[in-house]
Amino acid sequence: MTTLRLLIKNELRSKTRHRERSGSTSMPKKWITIYGALALVIVAGIATYLGIQGETKFKEIWYFNWGMLFWATARAGKSVQKEWDNETAGWWLSLPYSRGTLLTAKFFVNLIRWVKTSAVIYIALFIFILYVMALEGKGSEIFDVLVKGGQWYVLFISLSPFAIGVGILNWVIRKSMFRPMFPLLWILSLIVINILAWLFLTASLTGGEMLGIIAVSWIVTLGVVRLATHILDQHAVL
Amino acid sequence: MDEQEIGILRLGLDFSQPLYEQIVEQMRGAIARGEIALGEKIPSVRELAHGLKINPNTVMSAYKELERDGLTETRRGQGTFITSAQEKVDDFRSEWAEQVIDEFLGKMENLGYTVDDIQLVIQRKKEDKE
Amino acid sequence: MDVVVRCQDVKKTFGTRTALQDITVKIPSHQVVGILGPNGSGKSSLFRLILGLNQPDSGEISVLGRKPGWNNNHQIAYLPDRARWYGDHTVEGAFQWGMDLLPGFDASKANELADWMEIDKKMRVDGMSKGQEARLMLIMCLARNVPLIVLDEPFTGIDTPSRERIIDALIDRVTEREQTILISTHEIYEAEGLFDSVFFMNEGRVELSGPAEELRAKHGSMVELVGKMSHGGRGR
Numbered sequence: 001m002t003t004l005r006l007l008i009k010n011e012l013r014s015k016t017r018h019r020e021r022s023g024s025t026s027m028p029k030k031w032i033t034i035y036g037a038l039a040l041v042i043v044a045g046i047a048t049y050l051g052i053q054g055e056t057k058f059k060e061i062w063y064f065n066w067g068m069l070f071w072a073t074a075r076a077g078k079s080v081q082k083e084w085d086n087e088t089a090g091w092w093l094s095l096p097y098s099r100g101t102l103l104t105a106k107f108f109v110n111l112i113r114w115v116k117t118s119a120v121i122y123i124a125l126f127i128f129i130l131y132v133m134a135l136e137g138k139g140s141e142i143f144d145v146l147v148k149g150g151q152w153y154v155l156f157i158s159l160s161p162f163a164i165g166v167g168i169l170n171w172v173i174r175k176s177m178f179r180p181m182f183p184l185l186w187i188l189s190l191i192v193i194n195i196l197a198w199l200f201l202t203a204s205l206t207g208g209e210m211l212g213i214i215a216v217s218w219i220v221t222l223g224v225v226r227l228a229t230h231i232l233d234q235h236a237v238l
Numbered sequence: 239m240d241e242q243e244i245g246i247l248r249l250g251l252d253f254s255q256p257l258y259e260q261i262v263e264q265m266r267g268a269i270a271r272g273e274i275a276l277g278e279k280i281p282s283v284r285e286l287a288h289g290l291k292i293n294p295n296t297v298m299s300a301y302k303e304l305e306r307d308g309l310t311e312t313r314r315g316q317g318t319f320i321t322s323a324q325e326k327v328d329d330f331r332s333e334w335a336e337q338v339i340d341e342f343l344g345k346m347e348n349l350g351y352t353v354d355d356i357q358l359v360i361q362r363k364k365e366d367k368e
Numbered sequence: 369m370d371v372v373v374r375c376q377d378v379k380k381t382f383g384t385r386t387a388l389q390d391i392t393v394k395i396p397s398h399q400v401v402g403i404l405g406p407n408g409s410g411k412s413s414l415f416r417l418i419l420g421l422n423q424p425d426s427g428e429i430s431v432l433g434r435k436p437g438w439n440n441n442h443q444i445a446y447l448p449d450r451a452r453w454y455g456d457h458t459v460e461g462a463f464q465w466g467m468d469l470l471p472g473f474d475a476s477k478a479n480e481l482a483d484w485m486e487i488d489k490k491m492r493v494d495g496m497s498k499g500q501e502a503r504l505m506l507i508m509c510l511a512r513n514v515p516l517i518v519l520d521e522p523f524t525g526i527d528t529p530s531r532e533r534i535i536d537a538l539i540d541r542v543t544e545r546e547q548t549i550l551i552s553t554h555e556i557y558e559a560e561g562l563f564d565s566v567f568f569m570n571e572g573r574v575e576l577s578g579p580a581e582e583l584r585a586k587h588g589s590m591v592e593l594v595g596k597m598s599h600g601g602r603g604r
Contacts, residue, residue, distance in 0.1 A: 006468045013461070014454055086455060090448020094419045095469055096441040177383075237382070238421055253560045254588035256581040287539045291532075292561030293400055294543045296581075 003097055007105035011079075012112065047128055051135025058129055058145055065156045066197040068118065069163045073193060076110045076167030077174075084175060089238060099233040103168060103225055110164045115157055122153050155210065159196060162217040165224040166193070172228040176235040244289035245281035246274055257292055261300035269309050269320060270331040277322035280310065372397035372516055372548045373418055378427035380413055387413035389572045391427070395550065397515075400542055400562050402580070403552040404594050405569035411552035412449040414569070415520050418550075419446050432515060442471040445509040449520040449552075453505055455494035459487055466508055478511035485533050499530030506534050510541055517541075517549045523557050531557055538562060556591045566590060570597050 050056045083089040095102065126149060133142050166189045174182045199205060199213065241250040249264050251257055268274050280286075283301060287294040301318060304310045308326045312318045321327065346356050373395040380388040388410045395401055403411050416422045417429055420436035434440045453462060459482060466473035482489055485503045493501060502522070509517055523531050535558055538549065553559060567577040575597065576583070580590065587593055 010465055010468055014456055087450060087452040088454055090421075090446070090451045091453075093421055094441055094444075094446045094448065096438055096471060097469075098438050234423065236421070238416060251561070253590070254584060254592060256585050257561060258581055284540070284543050287543065288536055290561060291535055291539070291558050293564055294539060295399075295564060296561070 004101055004105055004108075007097065007101065008108050008112075011105055011109040043128065044131075047131050048135065051132045054136045056132055056136065058133075061125070061129075062149070062152045063201055064121075064125075065152060066201060068121075068156060069159060069193050069197050070190070072110075072114050072160045072163040073167035073170075073189065075114070076106075076164040077171035078167075079106055079110055080168055080171040080175070089175075093232075093236065093238065098229075100226075100229040103172075103229050103232065106168060107161075107164060107225055110168075111161060114160050114164065118153060118157060118160075122149060125149065155200060155214075158214045159200070159217060161221045162196070162224075163193060165221040165228075169224045169228040169231075172232050172236075176231050176237055178231065178235060179237075242289050244286055246278050247281060247286070249286075249290060251290055251292070257290075258296050258300050258303075261286075261290075261297065262303045265300070265304055266307065266309065266330075266334065269327060270334065272327075274320055276320055276324060276327070278320045279316075280318050280320060282317055369394075370397040371395065372432060373550075374428075374430045375414075375417075376428040378417065378429055379425045380417065380422065381425055386572055388417075388424075391572075391574060393567060393574050393577065395548075395567070396565055397548045398546050399564035400538070400549045400551065402559070402563035402566040402590070403550060403569060404556070404566055404590060405554065405597060406594070407554050409554075409569040410572040411554075411569055412520055413572075415446070415449070415518055415550070415552060418518060419444060443514050443516060445470075445472075445512040445514050445517045447505055447509050447519040447522055450524075451505060453493045453501055453508075455492075457493050459489040459491055459493075459504060462493065462504060462508060463511075466511065470508070470512060472513040473508075474511050474513055478507055481507045481511055481537060485537060497527075498525055499527045502526045503530055503533060506537065510537055515547060517547055519549065519551045521552055521554070523553055523555065523559065535559055535562060554594075556594060560590050563590070568593060568597055 083092045092102065093099075126146060129145055129149075130142060133139070133145065170182065170186050170189060173179065173185060196213070196217070200210065205213070241248050247265065247268070249261065251260055265274075274280075281289065283294050283297045286297045290297075301310065305312065305318075307330050309321055309330055310318050311321055343353070343356070351359075371394045373393070375391045375393050378388055378391040380386075391410075391414065403414065405411055413422070417424055418431050418436055419441060420438060429436060431440060432443050454465070457465065463473075463475055463478050463482075466478065467475050479489070482504075485507065487500060487503055487507070491500070493504065496504070502525075506519070506522060509519060522534060526534070538551075539562070541547065541549065551559065551562070563580045565577070565579045566583060568575050576587075576593070583590075583593065
């Protein structure tokens with residue numbers, strides 16, 4: 001248990017996703033701030049415009065969760081891929097811990113990061129919505145919108161373990177003797193995630209149905225991580 | 239072959255020959271010829287290994303051999319020194335010379351030379367040198 | 369002679385490529401052992417089997433008396449082939465990583481080595497030269513109190529001063545403790561005098577092995593031997 005905690009701690013500490021190639025230059029901090037401020041001004045401008053128009057509907061805005069699921073999958077895959085990209089896979093895999101422990105640590109780190117990233121995006125969205133609605137003078141509806149948003153956040157965080165597990169499995173397969181199967185599995189994964197997002201966002205499921213699907217997705221996730229562990233253990237290509 | 243100066247020693251190794259023998263032979267020679275003064279401290283195993291870029295185990299076994307020869311002595315906590323007894327060096331030198339000559343005689347006999355033949359050859363060599 | 373790695377008829381292929389064929393060796397312990405041979409001769413494949421990163425297709429292998437695998441690796445410090453260190457770590461960060469995750473990692477020893485190898489402890493890895501990074505990675509291995517250290521090509525692509533520092537650190541390691549150090553290299557550089565015994569590999573086979581001094585007496589220097597090997601000769 002402490003091993004897992006230490007692996008998670010050290011993985012969380014490591015922020016670089018892509019190591020800079022020698023010769024490339026990174027964006028100076030000053031310019032990142034300038035562009036960030038510019039984007040903020042544009043968003044604020046749009047929000048003000050929408051608020052003055054006064055006819056904004058925030059029903060479809062939650063569809064962004066659709067894309068978020070794919071992002072979670074790709075990011076989880078990247079967290080495996082980076083060990084090879086940064087040429088640290090040898091250190092990672094020669095650690096005296098089982099493949100299951102190593103992948104479980106990656107899984108939890110992805111989950112923790114995902115909860116944070118989603119929270120930041122939701123908070124930004126809430127501020128945007130609050131501002132627009134305040135300008136529109138729809139103060140009474142604000143509470144309902146926030147509750148709705150909160151529900152979406154919890155629902156999609158509940159689906160993210162599956163997305164993360166699938167991402168890890170796909171990229172482990174990519175680094176194994178089964179690499180030829182990767183494109184097929186990847187397309188299949190995308191279809192499954194699409195169906196999930198479609199079910200939750202457009203089909204009107206009952207609360208019970210949603211809970212059922214989430215429970216099944218968690219059980220499947222366990223199997224997916226077990227499979228990734230087995231492949232990394234027996235068939236990885238270094 | 240580059241000679242390295244490590245402390246009071248000057249050694250040069252040829253990596254196509256066993257290293258251990260080279261260290262022993264070169265140090266024996268230097269002590270027998272009196273190039274290294276009696277009672278001098280010689281480099282530690284670590285220093286010599288670093289200086290020559292070789293395995294310390296090799297240096298260690300060479301030092302042990304020299305101690306068996308009676309040419310060096312280890313003083314506890316101080317390091318390894320050339321023996322301060324001249325007679326030990328002399329003993330070793332004559333013993334070694336004896337060995338070299340026996341070896342030489344053996345080889346010459348193998349070639350069919352008698353001791354008289356050998357003496358003649360040596361006489362001629364001596365005249366050449368003069 | 370104590371044995372640290374024992375291979376019996378070990379074979380390993382990757383698809384159609386044969387990496388190792390019929391390797392039967394006993395690698396002696398408490399020594400500096402050179403695994404020498406040209407690129408692609410199977411040195412790294414052998415090391416990966418020792419670490420349990422890959423499984424042999426057939427044959428038996430035991431390391432420190434056990435079957436290789438993650439649960440044997442707490443006894444082994446391993447420098448992987450062509451590895452880099454985590455770019456966002458500082459030297460201190462790397463040492464913290466070592467203390468957290470590597471059994472037997474001795475932080476005070478690591479600090480000592482860093483001073484001696486002239487590595488600035490506040491420096492970030494992605495700002496390092498290749499030689500500095502190589503020195504750090506070597507410290508991560510040498511600062512561990514484990515019975516076996518496995519270094520895959522520690523001298524490749526490194527400037528001469530760094531290489532000399534690394535060799536000096538290895539010499540000290542041998543002076544201090546009872547460890548077995550396995551070093552693979554395709555170029556001997558200044559490491560010629562370092563080995564107690566050597567194994568010459570070529571095309572997935574061990575073609576010649578023995579105590580370095582005996583091989584020198586019979587065949588000349590390691591550099592000459594590797595030269596002969598890479599040009600198709602058997603060195604015998």
